[in-house]
Amino acid sequence: SAVISQKPSRDICQRGTSLTIQCQVDSQVTMMFWYRQQPGQSLTLIATANQGSEATYESGFVIDKFPISRPNLTFSTLTVSNMSPEDSSIYLCSERPGDTQYFGPGTRLTVL
Amino acid sequence: GENVEQHPSTLSVQEGDSAVIKCTYSDSASNYFPWYKQELGKRPQLIIDIRSNVGEKKDQRIAVTLNKTAKHFSLHITETQPEDSAVYFCAASRGGSYIPTFGRGTSLIVHP
Numbered sequence: 653s654a655v656i657s658q659k660p661s662r663d664i665c666q667r668g669t670s671l672t673i674q675c676q677v678d679s680q681v682t683m684m685f686w687y688r689q690q691p692g693q694s695l696t697l698i699a700t701a702n703q704g705s706e707a708t709y710e711s712g713f714v715i716d717k718f719p720i721s722r723p724n725l726t727f728s729t730l731t732v733s734n735m736s737p738e739d740s741s742i743y744l745c746s747e748r749p750g751d752t753q754y755f756g757p758g759t760r761l762t763v764l
Numbered sequence: 765g766e767n768v769e770q771h772p773s774t775l776s777v778q779e780g781d782s783a784v785i786k787c788t789y790s791d792s793a794s795n796y797f798p799w800y801k802q803e804l805g806k807r808p809q810l811i812i813d814i815r816s817n818v819g820e821k822k823d824q825r826i827a828v829t830l831n832k833t834a835k836h837f838s839l840h841i842t843e844t845q846p847e848d849s850a851v852y853f854c855a856a857s858r859g860g861s862y863i864p865t866f867g868r869g870t871s872l873i874v875h876p
């Protein structure tokens with residue numbers, strides 16, 4: 653399995669501000685993934701973070717709202733920009749060494 | 765793209781009973797089917813998976829069956845215990861660089 657850590661584990665933010673979430677994995681991987689899980693819902697892929705190139709965003713998610721950095725093969729950040737209460741959710745970092753998706757502990761974000 | 769349907773959304777059983785969660789998928793090229801367990805406030809964790817060249821796989825009290833012809837797969841938990849209470853997600857993937865598609869989740873409640 654994979655060892656994945658995220659910071660912060662939770663945060664409460666004001667409307668209109670931005671939050672950057674950090675993700676660290678224990679092995680070098682080509683792709684890292686960012687998911688959103690709204691309360692009581694399934695896992696929705698936001699984007700795939702590729703080292704050395706632009707992130708690939710899923711339908712409904714845009715770079716201006718969710719900019720992603722991938723400076724090396726073990727680290728990535730996701731920023732949630734200009735937040736609104738609708739952004740309140742759990743954000744999960746993920747990696748896939750092989751076919752299996754492994755998830756970080758998540759960042760629980762509350763926007764007031 | 766792939767579409768995964770999962771049923772039921774909620775399942776309530778008595779301790780010691782069996783529980784069955786069913787998923788169907790649409791992409792006949794999918795060949796990897798993982799199941800995840802997510803306890804309250806925790807990350808989704810892989811509990812068992814099956815590949816399309818196998819019809820059934822067991823691990824102690826849990827088993828997964830796959831019917832490729834009908835494009836459905838199921839999770840079976842026997843002798844349920846209160847610690848089995850969680851949300852369970854199925855997923856389907858073509859493997860390799862393909863990102864898995866997740867079902868909507870089943871909330872399993874095991875009453876002591």
